[in-house]
Structures are given as C-alpha cells and as structure tokens.
Amino acid sequence: MRPAPLVLAGAAAWCGPGLAPHVSSLCGPLGITRTTGPSASGVALTFDDGPHPEGTPAVLEILAARDATATFFLVGEQVERYPALATEVMAAGHVVALHGHRHRNLMRVTPRATAEDLDRGHTIIAQATGIAPAVYRPPYGIFTPAALLVARRRGWEPMLWSRWGRDWRGRITPEKIAQLATTGIVGGDVVLLHDADHYSARGSWRRTVAALPLVLDGLEQRGLRSVGL
Secondary structure (H helix, E strand, O other): OOHHHHHHHHHHHHHHHHHOOOOHHHHHHHOOEOOOOOOOOEEEEEEEEEOOOOHHHHHHHHHHHOOOOOEEEEOHHHHHHOHHHHHHHHHOOOEEEEOOOOOOOHHHOOHHHHHHHHHHHHHHHHHHHOOOOOEEOOHHHOOOHHHHHHHHHHOOEEEOOOEEOOOOOOOOOHHHHHHHHHOOOOOOOEEEEEOOOOOOOOOHHHHHHHHHHHHHHHHHHOOOEEOOO
8 A cells, every 4th residue: 555545534533432422423433422322301411611600500500490401521621621511510410520631632743742632621520529520521512533432441431412502603692592402302312502602603602591591492282491410
C-alpha cells in the first residue's frame, strides 16, 4: 500500500468516531449509546456544559417543581469554579455525568492529553459530589478513538443523544427549542440541552430555561416523563 492511502486510512480511523452525532449508524459499531433503550414512558433530559451560577439553579428549580429527574454532564473546570453547584445537582437526586475537564474539540487533543483531561475531570466531579460519574459525553459530541478507549478502560458508558434542542445558538427561540426537542419524541430518547453558556452564545441558558417547561409539557402530553440515565 502506498504511503498516501495509509495516511488517508489513518485519518479516517481517527476522525470516524467524530461523525457519530450526525451518522447514527456509526454508534452501534463504535459502542456509543444514543438512547436508553425501549421504554414505555421514560425520556432522558440531559444538560451539558455546567455547572453555571445562574443557569443550573434555574434548571434545578423547574425540574424540582415538575418532579422531573435529569442528567447533568459536568465540565471539570466549571466544577472547580462552582463545586457547591455540582453538589446541589447530586443532592437534588439528578444523575451526574462526565463532560471532560476542559471543553475542547478532542480532534485537536493528543491521546495522552485526552486521557489526562478525562481523568482529571472525573476526579474533580467525584470529589465535589461524592459520586464517580459512570456516563461520558465529549464536548460537541465529538468522540475520538483515544476518548473511546479511555471510556472503555474506565468502565464509562459513551453517550450521545437522539434529540436536541439546538439551544446553544444565539437567535433560537424557546418555542423552537421545545419543538426540536420533542417533535416525534418517544420513550427511550435522550435529549440534549444546555444549562450553561460558558462555551456557547452568551445568555443562551436563558432560552433553555424558558423552553424547559414547554419541553416538560410536551413530554406529559405524550405520556412521557423525564428520568435519569
């Protein structure tokens, strides 16, 4: 085989897992979960990028008022800044999951640095909450072979989503977020939302907070409820 095809094959192997959020057929062979499996009534609402000093408490308040459980994919560097909020998420009965330590596209991170980042984030979250996260989702949903290998070796479940509200965008409305998140939703779906704007459009968490009651209403209308992963 000529060097050029070898390089192309290597690049494809490195980049392939990163396509999983957009090519769902890749998830099964790669061992990446997108849903909770068949469920009569459970849907997993998940929130990435927190904790956030305003967004996280607002989301927690709405979930508590509606007796809903969710999963929070926490970022280690934000847990370092707001450890009490991470503890509050856990104390409220929600699932704490890993989103890495720094919020970076892992395609630009070496395998060694990836392992160090994930282990650091995991340790910080576990120390703050008393819970060792067992589910992992990378920033932007972009897996690499290195990230998948670390997850498998540590016994973490690699998780993406089957629905999203695209709530990180600056001009999207709460109504549109709810529509995207719930149209066609069924039991077992995993919904991606964000309770923070650390890495997205400024103030985007406010639109998520405004959309969340609409999302929960949409679930109830379909006989569904929000459950943890």
